[in-house]
Amino acid sequence: MAGSGSDLKAQLIRDILKYEAVKFGSFTLKSGVVSPIYMDIRVCVSHPKFLTAIAEAVEQTLKAANLRFDHLCGVPYTALPIATCISTKTHQPMLMRRKEAKAYGTKQIIEGKYRAGDKVLVIEDIVTSGSSILETVKVLENAGLTVTDAIVLIDREQGGKGYLEERGINLHPVLKLSEIIDRLEVENLIQADVAQRSREFIRTVKPSLTPAAVGVGERASFEGRARSAKHPVSAKLLKFVNKKKTNLCVAIDVETTAELLELTSKVAPYVCAVKTHVDQLSDFVYEKVIPELKRLSEEHSFLLFEDRKFGDIGETVRAQYGGGVFKISEWADIVTVHGVPGAGVIQGLKSAASEKNACIIVAEMSSAGALTDDSYKKACASMVESNADFVIGTVSQSRVVKSPEFIQFTPGVNFELSGDGKGQQYVPPEVAISDRGADIVIVGRGVTRNGDPGDRARIYSERAWEAYEKATGN
Structure with a gap:
């Protein structure tokens, strides 16, 4: 094609x-x-001149x-040949995203050579809701x-552009559907009434930009889930959530007892x-840390969540959980565990636990390049x-377990930053809840490190609670 734009x-x-x-x-x-x-842009694969023009x-x-x-x-599958044509013409490297990881060989879900931190431009054929682009972005x-x-x-032009931009993706359209309709009408290639019906459809019919549209599925209220919770720790947590109207967990990663207790007291009313x-x-001393943490948790109705990420054989984690200087099973309502060792790690922890203890499995991490692929997530779900x-749920970036019986904790949430330069990746609370x-x-x-912690x-x-109410239709 030659000529002006x-x-x-x-x-x-x-x-x-x-075509x-x-x-x-x-x-x-x-x-x-x-x-x-x-x-239907898929027809371009049968018409090389048309594909080249695109x-x-x-x-x-x-x-x-x-x-x-x-x-x-390119978003699979229609945009793949388009991206390939651009890559061969511009000599720009291309990555190929698979719909599912291979079950053999390298088991890659992304084909091609790349390094963590590389920037990718996504190519798509048509955008309605934008969910296909978001799905590809998440994999990348x-x-x-x-x-x-x-x-x-x-x-x-049915809402997808704005939906993507709210989630940090700038969309650059080659054509808008209204441009196509206008041009075809001006050149008498379609009748005026056909053009008008099409414009009216674009204006009035919008796709569902809900959690279901991006694969999250139906969402139950915290109140209902609290009533039906089977595990006492789940029930306690969900009752606190519903009572305080907060689904926020604050991670307090500090190096002194004074910092830990001061920050906990400041955020306690909101978590x-x-x-x-x-x-x-x-400066950890059990008697100086744990009793005060427990007092604050009881006074302000929140759970203590020790992010230990146990990841060893059953007998080792039993000793780590029930003994040592930290005596985690005595005070932590929830602990985290990696699924890598297999079911033995759960059995080991259980042997040192009471009905007041529960664990959650780390099925996905928010760090760049995490090795938590689809096969690992499926194993964790099982x-x-x-x-x-x-086990009462997962730490994950997606709905690994579908049943509302299990709780999804999602880290990597920050509405001001997209990363920390050390591999951590952030999304705002609305995206974590509605899309993930x-x-x-x-x-x-x-x-904890940005203004007044309280x-x-x-x-x-407030933002996380509003997002969950919107997701559940309340």
Whole structure:
């Protein structure tokens, strides 16, 4: 294609009609909605000239936007040939995201060579809700890659652009659906009444931009889950959540007893749990730390959550949990455990626990390049479900276990930063809850190292609670 940008767009729109990538009539969509317009860019694979024209238009858009990136990645499957054409033309490296990781060989879900921190430009064919782009972004971010921009051939103008931008992804459309309709009407390629019906459809029919639209599924209220909770620790936690109207857990990672107790007292009114790393304390003395932590937790109705991340054979974790200088099983309501050792690690912890103790399995981490792939998450989900007498949920970035019986704690939450330069990746509480399925958000430095900790905890608590109410329809 040659000529100015407007000439290129005009010809591309004609090609979209010529190759029947757009059709007008009456079409029942996947959602059940009847639409007067239907887009199908997949036909481009059968028409090399059309595919080339698409790739050139996308390339022109990325150059006009002055985007800088290390890799291209097409959303599977239609955008893959488009990204491939751009890669071969510009000599820009490409990554390929699989729908599922291979069960053999390298078991990669992302094919291609990259380094943690590399920036990826996502390519998509059509955006309606934006959920497909978000799904690809999540996979890339889990591999330690960075995504801030996406290019789409056609924006249907039904809310997806704003939805993506709220989640930190700038969307750059080559064409808007209204442009296509206007151009075809001006050139008498479609009737005026057809154009009007199509415009009205775009204006009035919007996709569901709800948790279900991005794979989270139905959300139950904390009140209902508290009533049906089977484990006493789950029941206690959910009652606190519902009573205090907060689903915030603050991670207090400090090195002295004084700091730990001072910060805990400040955030106590706004949290359902406080997460600790007591082995970081340089001056730990059980009698000076634990009784005061317990007093604060009882006075302000929150749980004590020791993020020990047990990850050894059963007998070793039994001794670590029930003994040593920390005596964790005596005071921690919840502890974390890695799934790597297998079910034996759960059995070991159980042997040192009482009904007042519970654990959660670390199924996903918020750090760049974490090795928690799909097969690991499935194994963790199985461990959760088969040990419901002790395991009450997961630490994860997605809904690893579907049943509302289990609680999802999501770390890496901060509404001001996207990362810390050391591998940590952040999302705001609204994204953690609506898109990633979080029940309880874990916030650390966003509260403890940024202004007044009590006020910061209040702000995070209010935002997280509002997001959960919205997700449950309350």
